[in-house]
Amino acid sequence: MTFTENANKIFNQAINDYHVTDNVDTPVKNPYQEGSIENALYQKCWIDTVQWHYEDIIRDPDINPVEALTLKRRIDKSNQDRTDLVEQIDSYFRQIYSEVKPLPTARLNTESPAWAVDRLSILALKIYHMQEQVERTDASAEHLQRCQAKLDVLLEQQVDLSAAIDQLLEDIAAGRIYMKVYRQMKMYNDPSTNPILYKK
Secondary structure, eight states, rough: HHHHHHHHHHHHHHHHHHHHTTTTTTTOOOOOTTTTTHHHHHHHHHHHHHHHHHHHHHHTTTHHHHHHHHHHEEEEEHHHHHHHHHHHHHHHHHHHHOOOOTTTTTTOOSSOOHHHHHHHHHHHHHHHHHHHHHHSSSSSSHHHHHHEEEEEEEHHHHHHHHHHHHHHHHHTTSEEOOOOOOOOOOGGGOOTTTTHHOOO
């Protein structure tokens, strides 16, 4: 099983587990051993799934403004948790490829493997929710056709992105591409760099 075959399986598991209750307050029950890559992938997709539904809720035009502000804070925290998890997954890749000596001709990729995996997790969510639209019984035939066309593209994109990630990992393992990870430096979350916070 390739890395992305395993990842996509875990992403689908997390998405399906969430939709048993379909409630943003449902506590995560990660079935994988803590510290394993499988645990991190499940946690990553669970965060993405909850945030997907946060984003749906906050777009309700009738949402209470106080509730919207509370939800915005939850989205902010979720974004930070997501970023932290991506960096944790990149640390896993750096560890397993730490003994690889890059070839003299080794190139640098535009993004780290974990940020590509981040996109794969979001893609699994898009596929799940577009499939929901395709299966609606209360929508017009035109809506169903449009959504089916979009679903077909998403499924093709999943195949392509999965192959690209697996190829990237093969290239890193062979020394043809080397990893260089830049940590995210989100200034607005840091009380020492956000002027609204440090000028108080």
